[in-house]
Amino acid sequence: MSHASKPPLGALPRLLQLLALGLVFGVLFFTARATPAFEGAFGVISAVGFLLLAGVLASELLELLGLPHLTAYILVGVVAGPHVMHLVDHRAVVELQAINTLALALIALAGGAELRMELLRPLVRSLSWATLVQCVIGALGVGATFLALSRFIPFTRDQPLLALLGIALLWGVLAVTRSPSATLGILAQLRPDGPLSRYALGFVMSSDVVVAILLSLTLALARPLIDPSAGLSLLDLSELGHEILGSIALGCSVGLLLAIYLWFVSGQLLIVLVALGFGLTEGLRYLHFEPLLTFMCAGFVVANLTQQGPKLLHAVEQTGSVVFVVFFATAGAHLDVPLLTQLWPVALALAGVRLLLVVLSNRVASHLASDEPVVRRWGWAPLVSQAGLTLGMAAVIERSFPSFGSGFRALAVATVAVNEMLGPVLFKLALDRSGETGRAGGLPASDLVQ
Amino acid sequence: MSAMTLLLALLVVAYGGSMLMGGRTLRGHGLPSGSEWLVLGFVLGPLLLGVVSQSALAALEPVAGIATAWLALLAGLECGGVDAPKLRVGPWLAGVVCALICAALVGLALFVLTTRVLHWPVMQAASLAAALGLAGSETARQAARWAVERSAAHGPLPRLLEQLAAADDLVPYLGLAWLFAWTPGQVASVGLGAAQGFALTLGLGALLGLTCAMLLRTTRSPSDGFGVVLGAALLGTGIAFRLWLCPLTVMFVMGVLLAVAGRRATRLHALLVSTEPAVALPTLLLAGALVRPPLSWSLLALCVVTVLSRGLVRAALGWLLASASGAPRAARAPFALGSSATGALTPIIGLACAFRFRGSLGDSILAVCACVTLVGEIVGPAALRRALAVGVPADALPDELATLPGAQP
Numbered sequence: 001m002s003h004a005s006k007p008p009l010g011a012l013p014r015l016l017q018l019l020a021l022g023l024v025f026g027v028l029f030f031t032a033r034a035t036p037a038f039e040g041a042f043g044v045i046s047a048v049g050f051l052l053l054a055g056v057l058a059s060e061l062l063e064l065l066g067l068p069h070l071t072a073y074i075l076v077g078v079v080a081g082p083h084v085m086h087l088v089d090h091r092a093v094v095e096l097q098a099i100n101t102l103a104l105a106l107i108a109l110a111g112g113a114e115l116r117m118e119l120l121r122p123l124v125r126s127l128s129w130a131t132l133v134q135c136v137i138g139a140l141g142v143g144a145t146f147l148a149l150s151r152f153i154p155f156t157r158d159q160p161l162l163a164l165l166g167i168a169l170l171w172g173v174l175a176v177t178r179s180p181s182a183t184l185g186i187l188a189q190l191r192p193d194g195p196l197s198r199y200a201l202g203f204v205m206s207s208d209v210v211v212a213i214l215l216s217l218t219l220a221l222a223r224p225l226i227d228p229s230a231g232l233s234l235l236d237l238s239e240l241g242h243e244i245l246g247s248i249a250l251g252c253s254v255g256l257l258l259a260i261y262l263w264f265v266s267g268q269l270l271i272v273l274v275a276l277g278f279g280l281t282e283g284l285r286y287l288h289f290e291p292l293l294t295f296m297c298a299g300f301v302v303a304n305l306t307q308q309g310p311k312l313l314h315a316v317e318q319t320g321s322v323v324f325v326v327f328f329a330t331a332g333a334h335l336d337v338p339l340l341t342q343l344w345p346v347a348l349a350l351a352g353v354r355l356l357l358v359v360l361s362n363r364v365a366s367h368l369a370s371d372e373p374v375v376r377r378w379g380w381a382p383l384v385s386q387a388g389l390t391l392g393m394a395a396v397i398e399r400s401f402p403s404f405g406s407g408f409r410a411l412a413v414a415t416v417a418v419n420e421m422l423g424p425v426l427f428k429l430a431l432d433r434s435g436e437t438g439r440a441g442g443l444p445a446s447d448l449v450q
Numbered sequence: 451m452s453a454m455t456l457l458l459a460l461l462v463v464a465y466g467g468s469m470l471m472g473g474r475t476l477r478g479h480g481l482p483s484g485s486e487w488l489v490l491g492f493v494l495g496p497l498l499l500g501v502v503s504q505s506a507l508a509a510l511e512p513v514a515g516i517a518t519a520w521l522a523l524l525a526g527l528e529c530g531g532v533d534a535p536k537l538r539v540g541p542w543l544a545g546v547v548c549a550l551i552c553a554a555l556v557g558l559a560l561f562v563l564t565t566r567v568l569h570w571p572v573m574q575a576a577s578l579a580a581a582l583g584l585a586g587s588e589t590a591r592q593a594a595r596w597a598v599e600r601s602a603a604h605g606p607l608p609r610l611l612e613q614l615a616a617a618d619d620l621v622p623y624l625g626l627a628w629l630f631a632w633t634p635g636q637v638a639s640v641g642l643g644a645a646q647g648f649a650l651t652l653g654l655g656a657l658l659g660l661t662c663a664m665l666l667r668t669t670r671s672p673s674d675g676f677g678v679v680l681g682a683a684l685l686g687t688g689i690a691f692r693l694w695l696c697p698l699t700v701m702f703v704m705g706v707l708l709a710v711a712g713r714r715a716t717r718l719h720a721l722l723v724s725t726e727p728a729v730a731l732p733t734l735l736l737a738g739a740l741v742r743p744p745l746s747w748s749l750l751a752l753c754v755v756t757v758l759s760r761g762l763v764r765a766a767l768g769w770l771l772a773s774a775s776g777a778p779r780a781a782r783a784p785f786a787l788g789s790s791a792t793g794a795l796t797p798i799i800g801l802a803c804a805f806r807f808r809g810s811l812g813d814s815i816l817a818v819c820a821c822v823t824l825v826g827e828i829v830g831p832a833a834l835r836r837a838l839a840v841g842v843p844a845d846a847l848p849d850e851l852a853t854l855p856g857a858q859p
Binding site: 009013016017020023024027028031034035040041042043044045046047048049050051052053054055056057060268271318321322325 | 657661685
């Protein structure tokens with residue numbers, strides 16, 4: 001998923017790609033029909049292989065329509081997934097979460113390594129205003145819309161007003177989450193350079209921390225509103241402090257160790273990254289630390305405190321070119337199409353209002369920060385995508401409020417589905433229109449070019 | 451040991467393996483094909499020390515399945531011409547015929563033993579005989595290369611050795627495809643006959659190989675190409691397991707066609723070939739841990755008959771080939787002994803059969819394969835080195851070998 005300036009392919013190669021895509025679908029279709037009751041691990045293996053091969057082929061073909069690669073991966077997942085063609089079954093989708101662990105670790109490492117101080121310093125004012133305005137307008141605006149639509153939402157119909165307020169607050173926080181994976185996926189594919197790509201990278205990666213804090217605060221605030229017997233507790237904040245500080249400390253240590261390794265050895269990085277992705281994430285789960293933040297800090301330390309950033313990015317690119325395809329295709333297969341067809345009017349309305357508010361907030365924040373024209377015009381585009389982080393937060397809310405949690409999560413899944421499909425397309429469009437696509441000179445992504 | 455810990459341990463082994471192995475053989479470290487890892491796996495496995503638990507092994511069985519298939523893909527790439535000596539028709543045919551004779555005679559000996567002496571059911575006996583016959587028919591590429599590289603010799607004998615080792619892989623891979631398709635109750639469950647199953651195995655490999663080769667012409671970076679090959683390999687392996695076909699053959703055929711039809715992707719081929727050490731050692735370790743020999747006199751008899759029959763057939767064939775190639779008389783005996791060298795393919799076949807024939811049959815095949823591997827690995831390479839020392843003119847030998855007693859003046 002890594003070529004911005006590649007020579008165009010002729011009609012024959014495209015035809016061959018289409019034929020190959022049909023063959024790949026056909027082969028798995030035949031196998032799935034011949035062994036309908038097969039429930040072994042090798043079903044998962046064939047699913048991974050299929051998603052990888054079909055994802056790469058579809059991304060090449062959909063390039064003709066100007067769609068980003070990751071949208072093609074997601075589409076392949078949706079079509080082959082358990083709700084449409086059933087070539088990849090539920091079990092495979094669940095088992096593939098292990099690959100997500102590795103993908104998220106790599107995404108966070110790359111994201112951290114891309115955040116270089118010399119790029120961030122000029123953006124501090126811009127990012128501060130954007131974070132503040134996007135959070136306030138986005139959370140309150142989408143929360144208010146949720147409140148207005150509450151009688152059309154099955155799980156909020158019979159809720160008292162105070163509880164509704166609490167749920168709307170939670171939904172508002174969910175609305176200000178972004179997708180670091182989608183942003184990095186697009187940046188890795190298009191290799192852009194310029195104010196917009198730098199702004200997108202800085203905002204999306206830093207918003208992860210902001211949103212985590214915001215969620216903990218909102219959980220503490222919403223609990224007494226939803227459950228009158230519960231008091232206001234700051235326990236969530238204490239746990240959050242432990243989680244964030246611990247993650248940062250561990251991430252810095254891992255970053256230093258990684259830099260030392262890159263400096264002295266630097267061989268077999270693929271194996272090292274795979275071991276780090278799986279092993280460290282397992283350890284972080286045990287410690288209740290945040291993997292995304294830890295890996296991001298590690299990448300940040302490597303890129304900013306040592307000279308090893310390009311090496312790390314190169315290795316992540318090599319590993320990620322395989323892992324990311326499966327990651328996004330699995331996200332597509334995970335997409336609950338029947339649920340989306342059931343909830344689409346509300347989901348569409350909420351996603352639409354969110355989009356409008358993101359655009360509006362961007363205008364306000366850009367004006368206040370005196371951003372460059374390109375950021376004023378297109379700065380909203382990278383902030384539309386939502387994916388795993390949002391679903392993870394919805395799962396936290398579901399666990400915290402079992403009375404309405406499952407309905408809340410279902411609606412979140414439906415809304416994320418809309419944003420997941422729309423966001424990358426808009427971001428690619430923005431980069432293309434702003435002329436930053438393929439200008440890989442300034443961003444560290446240029447180091448990744450083979 | 452949990453599955454995650456075992457996975458990390460395997461990654462450490464893979465790391466160590468790829469750091470230690472500069473090329474396609476262990477240069478200066480351990481046995482040529484790294485078979486000592488097989489022993490280590492067995493020692494750490496549930497049967498002896500129990501460091502690796504049964505449940506962790508069960509969880510990582512798919513990893514072992516993928517790894518064996520990947521190694522078959524690399525063997526196919528080599529057989530198709532990547533990183534291999536240029537094959538000539540004569541030695542190639544000789545290698546194939548030798549492997550066929552060896553597989554047939556070893557299989558026959560085992561069939562007689564299991565039906566006449568051990569009184570096994572015919573079907574079971576035939577499956578075991580075929581699997582072990584095929585496993586015994588290889589001459590390890592790694593061992594041959596190790597001997598040639600260590601001796602740095604050149605001339606007709608080293609060439610013959612390399613060509614034989616490269617050619618005779620074809621027989622076990624094709625034979626396994628037939629065996630897997632022929633075994634009743636498995637392929638039949640998806641409505642395929644033996645011939646159809648065999649054809650489907652080759653067809654699937656060919657389809658994936660050609661698709662990959664075609665796609666490699668349109669992908670623009672080795673990492674994308676790697677993704678394409680990995681995707682096709684996983685797809686092929688998964689489908690083969692689902693349809694009860696032989697994943698090793700599917701991947702081998704895919705590798706051959708990928709090498710033949712995608713010759714221009716040399717950087718990708720190099721990238722793929724470089725993964726062999728990192729995959730081979732953890733696979734051998736896992737194979738060792740998965741050896742669960744049903745402790746009995748029957749197993750002992752199987753091991754003895756397999757080792758002896760294979761040794762005798764290989765020695766006879768090796769003698770004939772050495773004589774035909776015009777090798778000096780003194781080199782013929784060590785060459786004959788050396789052609790019984792085994793490598794990673796034998797335990798890999800054992801592992802594939804253990805996954806395919808669950809229960810005591812599969813366990814017996816894997817255990818005998820492990821035994822044959824160790825004997826061949828210990829006896830073969832040293833004898834080959836000796837054969838090259840006495841069978842190659844002194845000016846074609848490095849100093850250290852030219853001074854060995856018996857080296858040609």
